[in-house]
Amino acid sequence: MTVASLAQELGLWEEICENIHCFSGRKSRRLIDRLATLPIQRSRATRRLGSYVTRNGRPFCIRLQFAQEPENLKQTLLHEIAHACDHFSTRFAIRFRRAHGPSWQAWAKALGTSVKSCGRSEALDQLHRQRLKLVAVCQNCGAEFHRVRRLNQGRKYVHPSCGGPLRLL
Ligand SMILES: [Zn+2]
Ligand SMILES: [Zn+2]
Incomplete structure (x- = not known):
């Protein structure tokens, strides 16, 4: 599973591409290509909705907990995509920017998701309690x-x- 295939499944991909295009203009083609093939991994964590994972300063994957509500899953995906876009468009990719700093917030706004740094999921809280x-x-x-x-x-x-x-x- 990749960002593109999941976002298509959730009906978000076209909108994501348009928003990236509006926000970063000519650089958007390359950015969208890199984002499209970024792998999605299933997470079993019940205290985290998702995370953007790098290895040695390079993009590695987005981890998502699929037990959350569908609307939550969409917002979490956009939140993590904002991290990926922030990372891809950093000139000094090795020094990763402050996680929820101004450049991430600008991406989160451009992608139409909340700039709060962490969301909550009742379904996930319940799963956590069961564990x-x-x-x-x-x-x-x-x-x-x-x-x-x-x-x-x-x-x-x-x-x-x-x-x-x-x-x-
Ligand atoms: Zn985050
Ligand atoms: Zn006691």
Whole structure:
């Protein structure tokens, strides 16, 4: 899967190309070509909607969590495309610009997506909650602790608010 194939599937590709063209004029052809073939990978993270990934300062892929709502998925894709475009149009590609700085924000606006740095997804929050396990109980007050990963069995933990020792499960 590539940015072009997913954006086509979501009905966004033409609009993306037009917006890039309006924003960066003559340079847009090359930019669109690079963006089109950028791979999309599925992410299993439940705390991140998506990310733009570079390796050694070069574009690598966009990771997306597909469990989010369709409208969210579109906005997340545009958000990450704004990172990719910001990166592609940086003259000094090795020194990546500040993630949500002015040049990223300009791209986000041009692509018609929010300039807030992170979106939220109720579907993803729910998936995250389902993944949480009961990992510890306070032996003093009985408070329960839920996390995705188990706590380190070799360590001793204390309940910060009552000082009681935690029993790890
Ligand atoms: Zn971002
Ligand atoms: Zn306690």
